[in-house]
Structures are given as structure tokens and as C-alpha cells.
Amino acid sequence: MQYRIDKKSGNRLSVLGFGCMRFPKNLGITDMRKSEDLVMAAIAGGVNYFDTAYIYPGNEEALGTILDKNKVRDKVYIATKLPVVMAKGPNDFEKFFNKSLERLRTDHIDYYLLHMLTDTDQWQRLRAWGIEDWIAGKKKSGQIRQIGFSYHGKQGDFLKIVDDYPWEFCQIQYNYSDENFQAGVTGLRKAAEKMPVMIMEPLLGGRLADALPRDAVSIFKKAGADISPAGWGLNWVWNQNEVCLLLSGMSAKSQVEENLRLAEKALPGMLGEGEKDVYRRVLEVINKAYRIRCTGCNYCMPCPKGVNIPGCFAGYNASFSIGYVAGMQQFVTSIGVTSEKTGSPSHCVRCGTCEGHCPQHLPIIKNLEIVRKKMEPFWFKAGIAVFRKILGRGEQKGA
Numbered sequence: 187m188q189y190r191i192d193k194k195s196g197n198r199l200s201v202l203g204f205g206c207m208r209f210p211k212n213l214g215i216t217d218m219r220k221s222e223d224l225v226m227a228a229i230a231g232g233v234n235y236f237d238t239a240y241i242y243p244g245n246e247e248a249l250g251t252i253l254d255k256n257k258v259r260d261k262v263y264i265a266t267k268l269p270v271v272m273a274k275g276p277n278d279f280e281k282f283f284n285k286s287l288e289r290l291r292t293d294h295i296d297y298y299l300l301h302m303l304t305d306t307d308q309w310q311r312l313r314a315w316g317i318e319d320w321i322a323g324k325k326k327s328g329q330i331r332q333i334g335f336s337y338h339g340k341q342g343d344f345l346k347i348v349d350d351y352p353w354e355f356c357q358i359q360y361n362y363s364d365e366n367f368q369a370g371v372t373g374l375r376k377a378a379e380k381m382p383v384m385i386m387e388p389l390l391g392g393r394l395a396d397a398l399p400r401d402a403v404s405i406f407k408k409a410g411a412d413i414s415p416a417g418w419g420l421n422w423v424w425n426q427n428e429v430c431l432l433l434s435g436m437s438a439k440s441q442v443e444e445n446l447r448l449a450e451k452a453l454p455g456m457l458g459e460g461e462k463d464v465y466r467r468v469l470e471v472i473n474k475a476y477r478i479r480c481t482g483c484n485y486c487m488p489c490p491k492g493v494n495i496p497g498c499f500a501g502y503n504a505s506f507s508i509g510y511v512a513g514m515q516q517f518v519t520s521i522g523v524t525s526e527k528t529g530s531p532s533h534c535v536r537c538g539t540c541e542g543h544c545p546q547h548l549p550i551i552k553n554l555e556i557v558r559k560k561m562e563p564f565w566f567k568a569g570i571a572v573f574r575k576i577l578g579r580g581e582q583k584g585a
């Protein structure tokens with residue numbers, strides 16, 4: 187196992203972190219025997235970072251039970267998350283935190299994240315509720331060791347949030363097909379100047395493992411028969427010096443075994459030009475499967491109406507290359523569906539500000555209309571309203 191130092195705490199973290207959200211399940215219930223096998227195999231192989239969250243059903247309890255039963259709590263770092271979107275006020279911070287401690291059977295959280303920040307307004311609301319004082323108290327008592335946030339919004343707001351508080355780590359989505367998505371490579375580099383950056387979705391929720399176009403799989407196979415497409419995806423992330431660790435949602439023994447084998451050699455700068463060319467060719471195939479040739483460069487942003495233009499196109503493309511459900515998930519995430527500033531195609535007022543800036547000369551307005559028709563079907567507004575009601579976030583502004 188390779189380790190990278192968290193420069194804020196001095197902790198020596200395994201480059202392979204265990205994303206517990208994908209623990210094996212039986213009829214929707216965590217399979218404790220299989221999950222325990224995976225966790226213990228990972229620990230035996232040197233993994234020392236385990237990521238869970240308050241909102242993953244049954245997940246904190248499962249992890250806490252396994253670590254407690256095997257008396258290995260002190261051998262690992264636990265990361266879990268405050269469910270920001272569920273918080274109705276400052277009293278909820280303490281309530282959610284204490285519940286996490288109880289479920290995880292521990293007296294402290296090593297890496298505590300504000301879960302799924304999507305924009306600066308959301309962060310400012312938490313500040314107005316006194317979250318900075320609450321964090322300070324928890325740090326002083328030792329119940330929170332390192333404080334960070336996970337992020338799923340636009341790059342501009344990410345950079346502002348990074349600069350707005352002395353964070354000790356952050357967690358972003360990043361993989362070889364998302365180099366310019368959400369925080370993106372610019373966000374990764376800026377954040378890494380200040381704090382360790384943990385990577386989630388290194389395989390886009392498994393879609394770069396088992397939902398690739400057939401030609402892309404064949405390119406990977408020809409280039410390295412002993413590495414799966416998933417392994418190629420992880421190596422791309424580990425190759426980057428700015429990455430502290432990545433989280434892999436392992437749900438089978440074979441995945442743990444391959445990931446441990448790859449993590450032995452996971453060094454920054456390990457990929458040569460030949461290997462980088464393989465990713466380029468795979469991306470070409472993926473991009474051909476895409477309908478709108480948007481490179482995600484962001485030159486057309488910001489839109490005065492808050493439309494996340496590259497995010498809308500990315501979700502639409504993904505609905506063809508990896509499937510409608512996966513594409514829709516990506517689409518609703520990128521338009522900031524839990525945010526007050528949701529930026530879906532139907533918010534476009536056709537002002538034309540964006541089009542002159544696109545180096546690909548894309549007819550953005552026309553393309554947004556195409557995206558709207560497919561990704562905002564008749565049930566979309568009602569579905570989002572129900573989702574927001576569940577989260578207690580009220581109506582979608584401008585929807």
C-alpha cells in the first residue's frame with residue numbers, strides 16, 4: 187500500500203480509501219458478513235481511511251459494528267458527514283453529530299465533512315447559523331479531529347468556499363472523464379495548495395468500470411490485459427500529485443483484491459506518455475458516444491441566469507453514453523437541484539451572452555432546448571418539487 191501524508195494533520199493515509207456507501211446488500215439491507223469480509227481484507231491490505239455518511243441508510247451502523255467487533259477502530263480513520271441539506275437550524279448540527287458518534291460506536295470523528303455543499307449561499311446560511319463556532323467547540327473537545335467539506339456544485343463557488351474558511355481537507359468528484367466538471371482540475375490544484383484533497387467518484391459511480399462503450403473497453407484491454415477498466419480509472423487519479431487519496435466503493439472481494447494490488451504502485455507521475463495516450467483514445471470513444479461536443483471548458487460561463495451550460499450538456503451526453511438514469515443523476519447534480527440557484531435549461535432566456543465565447547462554436551441556445559426536451563420531461567418539475575419538499579427546501583426558484 188502506498189501512503190500520502192495529510193499535510194494538515196501529519197496523518198499517513200492510504201491512497202486507497204474505502205467508500206462504504208456501496209457495501210454489499212441483500213434486498214436493500216447491508217449484508218454484514220460480506221461487508222465485514224471486505225472491510226477486514228482492506229485493513230489487512232493497508233487501507234486506513236473509511237468514508238461513510240449520516241444519510242447513507244444503515245451505513246454508519248454497519249461500519250461501526252464491524253470496526254467495534256474486530257477491535258480495529260484505532261487502526262483506521264473514519265470520515266463521516268453532516269447532512270447539510272437536512273439541517274433546519276443550528277440545533278441540528280449537534281443532533282446529527284451525536285447520532286453519527288452513536289452509530290459508529292466511537293467518541294470522535296477523524297475526518298468530518300459538511301456533506302454536499304453546492305454553492306456559496308448554502309455555506310453562508312450555515313455560517314449565519316453559527317457553524318464556525320460549533321466546529322470550533324467540537325475541535326476543542328477533540329470530537330472532530332479534521333474538518334472539511336464535500337462538494338457538488340460549480341467551480342466558481344468551489345474556489346470561493348475553499349478561500350472562505352481554514353478547511354483541513356475537502357472531497358471532490360474527479361476522474362478522467364470529469365477533468366473539467368464541478369471543481370475540476372483547476373479546483374483540485376487550487377484546493378491542494380491549501381489542504382489534502384480526497385477524491386470521490388473516481389469511476390463515476392462505477393460507470394467508468396462497467397458502463398463504458400464497448401470500443402473503450404477494448405482499448406483498455408489491449409493496452410493492459412491485467413488491469414480492468416476500473417483499474418485504469420483509479421490509476422489516472424493516483425497519477426496526480428495533488429490527490430491525497432481516492433475513495434473506491436468496493437462491493438466485491440475481487441474489487442478489493444485488484445484495488446489493493448494497484449494501490450501498491452500508486453505513485454504520482456507513474457503514467458507514461460503511452461498510457462496517457464490510451465486515456466485520450468478512450469475519451470475519444472466516449473466523446474463520440476456523446477451528442478453535444480462540449481469540452482466542459484467553461485468559457486461560456488457564467489450565465490446571467492445561472493444555467494450550468496457545461497453541466498447540462500454533460501448530463502445529456504451521459505444519458506446516451508452510460509444510460510438515461512445515470513445521465514439524469516448527473517444532470518440533476520450538475521444543475522444544483524438542492525440549491526436555491528438551480529440552473530437548468532428551462533432558465534435560459536436566450537440572451538445570447540454565452541454563444542460568442544464558445545471555442546467549439548456550439549449553438550448553445552439550440553442545444554439547451556434539445557437538452558430541456560430530453561432532461562426536463564413533463565414530470566420533472568413535480569419530481570423536483572417533491573424531492574425538495576422531502577429535503578425541506580421549499581420551491582425551486584424560477585422553475
Ligand code: SF4
Pocket residue numbers: 488489490491492493495533534535536537538539540541550551554
Ligand atoms: S443564452 Fe441562455 S444560457 Fe446563454 S447566457 Fe443567456 S440565459 Fe444563459
Ligand code: SF4
Pocket residue numbers: 479480481482483484485486487495496543544545546547548550
Ligand atoms: S464554451 Fe462551449 S465547449 Fe466550453 S463549456 Fe461552454 S458550451 Fe461547452
